[in-house]
Amino acid sequence: FEPLTVEDVLDVIDAEQPEAVIVQLGGQTPLNLADALEQAGVKIAGTSPHAIALAEDREKFGEICSSLGLRQPAGGTARSAAEALDVVDQVGLPVVVRPSFVLGGRKMRVVYSVEELGDYAREIYGDADPELVGAPILIDRFLESAVEVDVDAVFDGSELLLGGVMEHVEEAGIHSGDSACVTPPPTLSEEAHKEIVRATRELAAELSVRGLINIQFAVKGDEVFVIEANPRGSRTVPFISKSTGVLLARVATLVMMGATIEELRQEGLVPEETRTPFVAVKNAVLPWDRFPEEDSVLGPEMKATGEVMGIGSDVGTAYAKALLGGGRILPDRGKVFVSFADRDKPTGLAVAQAFYMLGFELVATPGTARYLEHHAIPAEVVPKIGEGPDDVAQRLDNGEIQLVINTPRGGRARTDGRTIRQAARGHQVPCVTTVRGGLAVARSLRAGPGAINRPRSLQEWHQ
Incomplete structure (x- = not known):
């Protein structure tokens, strides 16, 4: 495999001479290259690098959410142990803490006391991993007993195609790659569902998305909080595509290249209404047997090495199949x-x-x-x-x-x-x-x- 660096990607582009380059379907790393590629004269298909950067800028994204009347958990940024304590004084405990610019929830933790926060800050800024020294710590109020919800959607500039809404089995605070999720969401209220759809549509429009967007929400009662938005394909796109029968990656690619959702509907690629005719559960495959010294507790740092899907006429049946598929015999x-x-x-x-x-x-x-x-x-x-x-x-x-x-x-x-x-x-x-x-x-x-x-x-x- 060639490394995903700007120089290597530009070499491939020079050899292939593509009409445009898609960065939405390769996870976070291609998004990190988008701005440099555009500056090198490469056409980026779909959502612009400027819009991608807007979604990833914590302060600017927070301003967008505020302007749209969307709630976010209270939070702040710290660059030292003292600053971290100041932020916690303002937002209260418990909090989710993580270094900025890390993937897979690395070094992310839920902290319930000032003592735990001190231990965490010493770990980051003390004997520390050289990649993390000086990196800002992102601190957000942890919403206890909240349910996390994932949404995958495609936006063409005017119409939103809601791929699917997934309710996590585990509580908010467990990494989305480790938590099982269910679609259609079994316990989400109609009010919360409507608010999630509204928030998805308005954020996609405000961020000028063309193609895929994944948004993570935390729901507590009927209150909906935006955790983050990623203008790219997420790990749940294949799961949602199998659940609904709609090939989201194909639809999104055509939208990135200029097609509208209505045009794709006329061609039969998009149904009048996206629905799941059964209950589907995505479950993580966890590597505990290979790493006997690793604690099997789930948390904000991702540990899964794969995933399986279970389908049934009800949640219990689908979850039983997903557990069996992941090697767990009950x-x-x-x-x-x-x-x-x-x-x-x-x-x-x-x-x-x-x-x-x-x-x-x-x-x-x-x-x-x-x-x-x-x-x-x-x-x-x-x-x-x-x-x-x-x-x-x-x-x-x-x-x-x-x-x-x-x-x-x-x-x-x-x-x-x-x-x-x-x-x-x-x-x-x-x-x-x-x-x-x-x-x-x-x-x-x-x-x-x-x-x-x-x-x-x-x-x-x-x-």
Whole structure:
């Protein structure tokens, strides 16, 4: 493979003499080259480099959102530990922190305390990775219990083709490449859906998009917050194309070259209404078996190495297929160990209740067990790690636990959680690290073993 540098790309252009160059279908790196290519006299198809830069400029994009009446999480930028503390004083905790200009959520973290923020700043600005020293830290208020939503769309300058709206299974704060997502969105209210469509149309118009745009939203109740907009094809475009039967990459390419969506509709490439005739789930393939020392907890930094798709008539069936496709075989009976961080206990009740109603026996450490018992959900108590001969790690070694649901927390509990998750992985016991992920697993188990029946082709599904 040739490296994606300006010089190498210009050599290819010189040899091929293309009419124009498409930068929207190769991820972030081609977008970074767009301005230099245009300055070298290369015609960029579709969205201009100026518009691309506008979407990536934090302050200017924030001004655009404000002018359109769109909400964004409060945030700021810091170049030192002291500045980071000042920003947190203004926006409040918890926050999502990350260095600017990194890909894949690298070094991104959700911070719940000033102490954690100090540790993070020392990591970035102390003994640090030379690529990150001096890079600004982007700090945004973390919207707890919010649902993340992804949108892929094509805009031709006047009409918006909404490719699809995807609701993430895991809570906001998990990298979109690691979170499973569902289309059509199962819990999104009609009001929130309308606001998302409005925001997508107005942002695409304001950014002068010609071609693809991906926008990430966080939804809390009926309140919709814009996280970011990327005027390019995202990793979810193939998933949405298979879900709807609309070849988004083809449509977007023709739009970049000057066609309108209406013209493509007349040619039969775009339907009158984009719809998904089933429920589709995209799930991440995670490399824990290859990296036994890596903690299997999900967070803002992407760890997935692939993805699979499950299709069904309901969310439970589709998610069950997606889990199986990703190599995760779920138990249909036995014991479930549950351990929730304090902040997750109120929402974790629904997870515990769901597994109890499915006939599983619950096992929990003393604090979680007391909380469950207080809410009339029986649980067997096991000692914390190292506090008894029959702790959860020993239970896993003995094959007594068939599923682990463990949400991460700080301090010693974080170390215990890592030990539990690694013990589960060592014994091929499925481990879930988010509340919404636990609910989705329960939903797939409720669908029953008959949910995974004979394979059907996409052509059959779209008939």
